[in-house]
Amino acid sequence: MQAERRTIPHQRRSHTVKRDVAYYHLPGLFEFYELYQVFLPLFRAHREYFYPWCRIGSIYGAPSDCLWGGGRVGCGEHDPREVLELMAEYGISARLTFSNSLLRPEHLSDPKCNALARLFAEYDGPQNGIIVHSDLLLHYLQAEYPGLYFVSSTTKVLTAFSRLRQELDRTDFRYVVPDFRLNKALPQLDVLPQDLKDKVEFLCNECCFFGCKDRAACYRAVSRKNLGEPGQEHHCAAPDAAGGYRFSKAMENPGFIGVDDIQTIYLPMGFSNFKIEGRSLGSALVLEFLLHYLTRPEYQLHVREELYLDNMLDLF
Template structure:
């Protein structure tokens, strides 16, 4: 059984993946043999249908497609805006992205919230598979089960606060387990009650609405994202958890968050989850370390 990681930064980390993917292919011995790259997800800056995080990156879609086609990796467009209305469906830029990514030789996916948008994409671009977005904030296990039972979704990303509901997770069928995609490294406060409101704020900004920023009230919010904080989150899924708990239970899909962060921290995620300890320094050296690098 393999673990499939779904990685962030389809557009914003293009240059990073140009270096990482050859390493992953040509030096497979650096990486755990039980894991693979399932997809790379994201949306370009100022993407009307975007959600979850405001789109970052302005790399040309044709370059991104060429890179992922070379390594036979699925691209996922993050079209998880929760406030899509009928008039938004004809957006030229988003439709053009759908056209470009639909037929690339590898089946690509759409991470989605809106049923309205999903129905539109299914009708006009039928080659995509769909991923139910974690921005739905499915914290009730019955809601998660209902989502898993929807035929239109190939994968469903539950809220990270269901990550350790092992008794209920263990009772899912094999078909349901194959569709669950766990968010591993969320840093958001486990007790946050504003998560849905935060995502809606991002959706409004993507639509160009004039609205104030959502201010997170979490005590650690001012620190920004720190992997060390995420590791102390009750919903955190460690590499040990993946190998010794989730995979033996029959789960194989794991999402790494990281859009809007820097490529340096994304590298740390990949080192932790995918690279054997004895090769982590070598991978760092290949990607960015050199003998003349000064930190300050």
């Protein structure tokens, strides 16, 4: 399979600009604040532990009880100003996951979400962003908080390449996250103009069943829950769904993008943005993602020891 993926004709890359840096967009802005409190200083102080070609482009998430939230139900309780202070200290963009797909005009006045959007828009530091699904919310935020940038959410489930291309052509979004099932549509991806390649943000480590037809329904159920509205609970019928997320299982997914794929396929093709999911998975599993995607193999034990032993970080 690896050989097949690397046989894209070179003549199709005449306008490709090979990228030398991968920007990771990491989960748990509020949810895993304590983990990032100890990981980010380590990432700065010991760059020799980590791949020289990788950077942290953003960290995304949402506190609990956000009507505009989507994708997952937020669970972080940390002071947003402390969260932004940490991000600003390390030059990292903070993103709010306001990807609820079921918003109505009356929801736009929600005081908590507006206060968060205002704070993120006005905070002195790297430009912050919002991940959105609803065009209603997008247009409201563009008018009210012009200091933000916007990311088209993977909750739109863009599985048709024609729909992805339409979304990439929109000027509203700095980045667009396609459905993970388009990750290996390499012949179509390869001939995108370079300015559109720079907007694609691949979801790398999805564990969802590749043949799932209920993904959009699952996201709608989360949106209803965030709105506090009644509705039938969504129960995933995919094979092995009861086992929950396993990184080992995600690695076997046909849409998986691993660290070797990023280096040997996607960066040479001109892509540079990669999203890691995991807001609802727990700190221990998120650490495994940080080890796989950012940490050189010979230093992975060093990173574990620094976090577990030197910082006494409780990840379980």
